[in-house]
Amino acid sequence: MTVSIVARDPETGRLGVATASRVLAVGVGVPHLRPGVGAVAVQAGAPRRWGTLALDALRAGLSAEDVAAVVGRLPGADAAQLGIVAADGGAAVVSGPRVEVEVSAAWQEDVCVAANLMEHPGVAERTVAAYDASSAQPFPARLVAALAAADEMGGDLRGRQSAALRVVDPATSSGETRSGRPLGGEVDLRVDDARDPVGELRRLWDLHRSFQHLLRAMNPDGLYEDxxxxxxxxxxxxxxxxxxxxxxxxxxxxxxxxxxxxxxxxxxxxxxxxxxxxxxxxxxxxxxxxxxxxxxxxxxxxxx
Missing domain, CATH: 1.25.40 (Serine Threonine Protein Phosphatase 5, Tetratricopeptide repeat)
Incomplete structure (x- = not known):
């Protein structure tokens, strides 16, 4: 199945999801994000539309815990997993009793991890710990580092195939944080089919960082100059x-x-x-x- 980390950067208000699985193109269906509202990972037996449902509920004013309670009462929730982080930092996980083992879930303010069909127990806790330990890195890099920690524990019992990283900025008009620091820009990187999808996702993240410098190197005429x-x-x-x-x-x-x-x-x-x-x-x-x-x-x- 899947391991996903869902998080909010309290400094910038950015929201992100990083996910990996033994399915084709996990980035198509698992991550659901809405700037200024929240981020959700939808996996195991949960229908994709539950991502939209959860975001709509967050936008309507429900807390992450309230949304998890609502989703947990839906038909089929006993085989579903959702990780939910609201724009205010509240976090919760839905993890039904019929989700295929090994299953783990962990959450705290601003971050949650949901994992199922893992080779070893404790993946979610290890992933959150890796995220916390990487606090000096940029927000997207922290998500990738956390995902790599899950992968190092064996990841999906069926093997490795795809991974994805999505990050959105908050819905602001200034493009800056409250402290005046610029936001980092949106990230949408997907590895749809690879032998080492998390490793490839790391490579794409490096390319993304490099490309941001190249964009800044252009003059107003679009010529490389800086x-x-x-x-x-x-x-x-x-x-x-x-x-x-x-x-x-x-x-x-x-x-x-x-x-x-x-x-x-x-x-x-x-x-x-x-x-x-x-x-x-x-x-x-x-x-x-x-x-x-x-x-x-x-x-x-x-x-x-």
């Missing part, structure tokens, strides 16, 4: 071709062809159409013709 953010992206994902390409173009535009050379050569080695891209950038005026010509000449000359 080298500090590009260096930050390279520190996270040095082997990602998008990041390598951003470094190559930004350094070429800055007239630093010597520094751009290793990035240009690597990009051309892995993407043979790099020269065509440079010519089109020059033709469109998005890269200085002289800089493009120098880069093209460099690619034509053998290394040495």
């Amino acid at each position: 080298l500090a953010h590009i260096e930050a992206a390279l520190a996270i994902t040095p082997d990602d071709l998008t990041t390598v390409g951003a470094a190559a173009l930004a350094l070429t535009r800055a007239g630093r062809l010597h520094d751009a050379t290793p990035f240009l050569r690597r990009l051309a080695a892995e993407e043979p159409r790099t020269a065509l891209r440079l010519r089109r950038l020059a033709a469109s005026g998005r890269l200085d013709s002289a800089a493009a010509g120098a880069a093209l000449q460099l690619l034509e000359d053998p290394p040495g």
